[in-house]
Amino acid sequence: MTPGNGAKRILVVDDEPSIVDAVATSLRYEGFDVGEATTGRGALDSAKERLPDLIVLDIMLPDFDGLEVTRRLRALGIEAPVLFLTARDSVRDRVAGLSVGADDYVTKPFALAEIVARTRAILRRTSGEPEGYATLRFADVEMDEGGHEVRRAGVPIQLTVTEYNLLRYFLLNPRHVLSKMEILDYVWHYDFQGNANVVETYVGYLRKKLDPHGPPLIQTIRQVGYILRDDTV
Numbered sequence: 001m002t003p004g005n006g007a008k009r010i011l012v013v014d015d016e017p018s019i020v021d022a023v024a025t026s027l028r029y030e031g032f033d034v035g036e037a038t039t040g041r042g043a044l045d046s047a048k049e050r051l052p053d054l055i056v057l058d059i060m061l062p063d064f065d066g067l068e069v070t071r072r073l074r075a076l077g078i079e080a081p082v083l084f085l086t087a088r089d090s091v092r093d094r095v096a097g098l099s100v101g102a103d104d105y106v107t108k109p110f111a112l113a114e115i116v117a118r119t120r121a122i123l124r125r126t127s128g129e130p131e132g133y134a135t136l137r138f139a140d141v142e143m144d145e146g147g148h149e150v151r152r153a154g155v156p157i158q159l160t161v162t163e164y165n166l167l168r169y170f171l172l173n174p175r176h177v178l179s180k181m182e183i184l185d186y187v188w189h190y191d192f193q194g195n196a197n198v199v200e201t202y203v204g205y206l207r208k209k210l211d212p213h214g215p216p217l218i219q220t221i222r223q224v225g226y227i228l229r230d231d232t233v
Contacts, residue, residue, distance in 0.1 A: 007032055009050065010032045010119065011034075011047060011054075011080075013057045023112065027119065043057065043061075059085070066084055086106075104122055140213075184199060217229065
C-alpha cells in the first residue's frame with residue numbers, strides 16, 4: 001500500500017537491519033510513510049531532517065542507547081511519541097524509559113501486528129482520538145477484540161474460545177510460518193501436556209468455518225507448520 005498525502009511519518013530505529021526491514025515493510029503496508037535508521041546518530045539526523053509523528057526505537061543501539069536518543073530528541077524540542085523495542089522487561093527499565101518520555105513498550109520477540117496496533121493506538125491517543133479496542137484484519141477476515149466478534153466477507157463467524165485464540169495468533173502473525181510448537185505455546189500455553197496433533201485438529205475446525213466464505217487462507221507448510229496467506233493477491 002502506497003502512503004497517501006498526509007500519511008503519518010514513522011521512524012523505525014534498530015541495529016538489526018532485518019528487524020528494521022520487517023517493521024518498516026509492515027508499517028508501509030498499512031499506509032504509513034516510514035523512515036529507517038540503524039544507529040542513535042542516524043535516528044537523530046533523520047528526525048531533524050524530517051520530523052516524525054512517531055518513533056519505533058530499539059533501546060540497544062551500537063553508539064548510544066534508545067534512552068539517550070530520546071533525551072537528545074527532547075532537548076532538540078522533538079516531542080514525537082516513542083514506542084520502545086526492548087529485550088528488557090524489568091520495572092526499572094520501564095521506569096527509566098517513561099522518565100525520558102517513552103509512550104509504550106514492545107518486548108522482543110514481538111508480532112509485527114502488535115507493532116502496527118500499538119502504533120495506531122499511540123497515534124490515536126496523542127491526536128486526541130478515542131482509543132477503543134483493537135481490530136485485527138487480514139484479507140476479508142476481521143476480528144473485533146472489543147466485541148469478541150469475527151467476520152469474513154461481512155458474515156459473522158461463530159468460534160469457540162480456542163478457535164478464536166488460534167485465529168488471533170494467525171492474525172497477529174500474517175504471512176509468517178508458525179510451527180506447531182509456537183502455536184501450542186500461544187494457544188494452549190507452556191503447561192499443555194497433550195498431543196501436538198491438537199493443533200492440526202483445531203486448524204481443521206477453523207478452516208471449516210472460514211473457507212465456505214472465501215478462498216482458503218490458512219496454508220499448510222509441510223513438516224514446518226502453518227501460514228496465514230492470501231494466494232489470490
